[in-house]
Amino acid sequence: MDQALLAVLSFGVGYAIGSLDNIRSALKRSESTSFVSGVAKEQKQQIKNKINIDEAKYVTDISTDDLETKGGSLGVVSQSSDDISSAANKLAQLKKMKG
Amino acid sequence: MAKGLDVGTSFIVLSSETEGGTVEYKDFRDAFYVIKPSTPIASKMIEKGLAGKVFVKDADGSYIILGKDAIEKAVERNDSAKRPMYRGVVSSKEKDARRILSYILKEVAGKATKKGEKLVFCVPAQPVDQEDDDFDVGYHEDVVKKILEECGYEARAINEAEALCYSELADDDYTGVALSWGAGMVNVCVMLNGEPILKFSTTKSGDWVDRMAAVATGETDSVVQAEKEQGDFTIAKPNENQVLAAVATYYDRLIDYTTKQLAAAMDGHKALPKFKDPLPVVVAGGTTKAKGFVKHFEKKLTENGFPLPVKEVRHAADPLHAVARGCLIASQIL
Numbered sequence: 001m002d003q004a005l006l007a008v009l010s011f012g013v014g015y016a017i018g019s020l021d022n023i024r025s026a027l028k029r030s031e032s033t034s035f036v037s038g039v040a041k042e043q044k045q046q047i048k049n050k051i052n053i054d055e056a057k058y059v060t061d062i063s064t065d066d067l068e069t070k071g072g073s074l075g076v077v078s079q080s081s082d083d084i085s086s087a088a089n090k091l092a093q094l095k096k097m098k099g
Numbered sequence: 100m101a102k103g104l105d106v107g108t109s110f111i112v113l114s115s116e117t118e119g120g121t122v123e124y125k126d127f128r129d130a131f132y133v134i135k136p137s138t139p140i141a142s143k144m145i146e147k148g149l150a151g152k153v154f155v156k157d158a159d160g161s162y163i164i165l166g167k168d169a170i171e172k173a174v175e176r177n178d179s180a181k182r183p184m185y186r187g188v189v190s191s192k193e194k195d196a197r198r199i200l201s202y203i204l205k206e207v208a209g210k211a212t213k214k215g216e217k218l219v220f221c222v223p224a225q226p227v228d229q230e231d232d233d234f235d236v237g238y239h240e241d242v243v244k245k246i247l248e249e250c251g252y253e254a255r256a257i258n259e260a261e262a263l264c265y266s267e268l269a270d271d272d273y274t275g276v277a278l279s280w281g282a283g284m285v286n287v288c289v290m291l292n293g294e295p296i297l298k299f300s301t302t303k304s305g306d307w308v309d310r311m312a313a314v315a316t317g318e319t320d321s322v323v324q325a326e327k328e329q330g331d332f333t334i335a336k337p338n339e340n341q342v343l344a345a346v347a348t349y350y351d352r353l354i355d356y357t358t359k360q361l362a363a364a365m366d367g368h369k370a371l372p373k374f375k376d377p378l379p380v381v382v383a384g385g386t387t388k389a390k391g392f393v394k395h396f397e398k399k400l401t402e403n404g405f406p407l408p409v410k411e412v413r414h415a416a417d418p419l420h421a422v423a424r425g426c427l428i429a430s431q432i433l
Contacts, residue, residue: 062197062242062245062246064198064201064202064205066157066158067156067157067158067198067202068155068156068157069155070146070149070154070155070156071149071151071152071153071154071155071164071165071168072153073206074127074153074165074166074203074206074207075113075125075126075127075206075207076125076127077125078124079117079121079122079123079124080121080122080123080124080417082121082424083120084116084428084431085431086269087266087269087428088428088432090273091273091428092432094272094292095293095432097292098292098293
């Protein structure tokens with residue numbers, strides 16, 4: 001009887017130790033997996049941050065072919081006796097000095 | 100030969116140098132008015148009635164009258180003309196805005212004399228008095244650039260008030276303040292030795308005066324605009340004409356508002372250096388043509404605490420062409 005009890009106890013203790021070992025290695029595995037998945041997540045987030053959609057408005061073709069000119073030409077033309085070259089030269093020199 | 104182009108809310112002005120050393124300007128009123136005929140007979144009648152006017156026929160059979168003829172036609176029909184631009188940029192309020200603006204620009208600028216001819220055009224600055232994100236200079240710049248490139252130009256944008264500085268501050272070593280009072284907005288630039296150091300805009304100008312006077316008198320904006328441009332009134336002075344009296348009052352309010360905005364935007368601004376000499380302040384644009392403008396503006400600048408020392412406030416030599424002239428000067432050096 002005592003021998004049978006001892007055998008059951010030894011089996012129980014052995015089973016418990018075996019289970020603990022299994023649990024420990026499972027925990028170790030999960031720790032390392034969660035570290036790996038954390039790094040992967042971070043990398044994914046970084047890539048995600050780099051890929052931004054360009055929301056700037058896009059200028060599509062502006063066709064005026066369907067507008068048929070009927071009336072006269074556009075604009076009133078006038079002339080002014082004005083020499084802009086001296087003003088342009090002065091400005092160019094200032095810009096040059098500023099580098 | 101390079102060219103300059105003032106792309107304004109109310110006027111588009113092309114500037115170019117002639118071989119004789121003079122500057123040639125081509126002005127076009129930036130407005131349109133659409134008439135949609137209800138029957139083929141009405142279409143023929145309308146077309147006959149438009150003889151001598153500047154207009155185009157659209158694919159859907161409607162007639163689009165352009166320029167000052169559009170305003171005249173709108174006034175005739177007790178209506179308001181439309182604008183392809185609103186507050187200095189291509190209008191998002193009008194569905195045809197881009198197409199109409201494209202047509203007008205292509206016609207006014209014409210084809211480049213050689214491929215890659217330089218053309219400098221102006222764009223407004225970011226406003227200091229508009230909190231929403233509706234204002235998009237970048238898109239407007241891209242639209243105008245694309246249209247001009249289709250005409251064969253190598254187009255480049257500069258700020259509107261910066262162009263005014265280039266035109267008017269040559270005798271002041273390109274140092275001073277310039278304000279371009281267009282129809283849609285007021286653009287401001289502070290320049291030091293040819294370098295723009297501060298640029299911004301405010302979103303109320305001539306159109307605001309028209310709108311407010313129209314609301315006060317029950318007239319359309321186009322009627323007020325026509326009265327304002329032809330009528331005799333002095334800013335902040337009484338007038339027997341009801342519309343002009345309202346215009347004179349709202350001009351006073353506009354100048355007061357703008358000078359307060361100037362003081363608020365510039366006071367203690369980090370970009371502003373300590374100027375050792377008082378600065379010239381130059382104003383230009385159609386809105387400044389009202390009687391008493393310069394005097395009233397100078398008075399309000401002082402009253403509302405303009406933070407920079409002022410030598411004088413003066414009108415541009417040619418207020419309607421000054422920005423286009425500045426763009427032309429820029430086209431020679433940029």
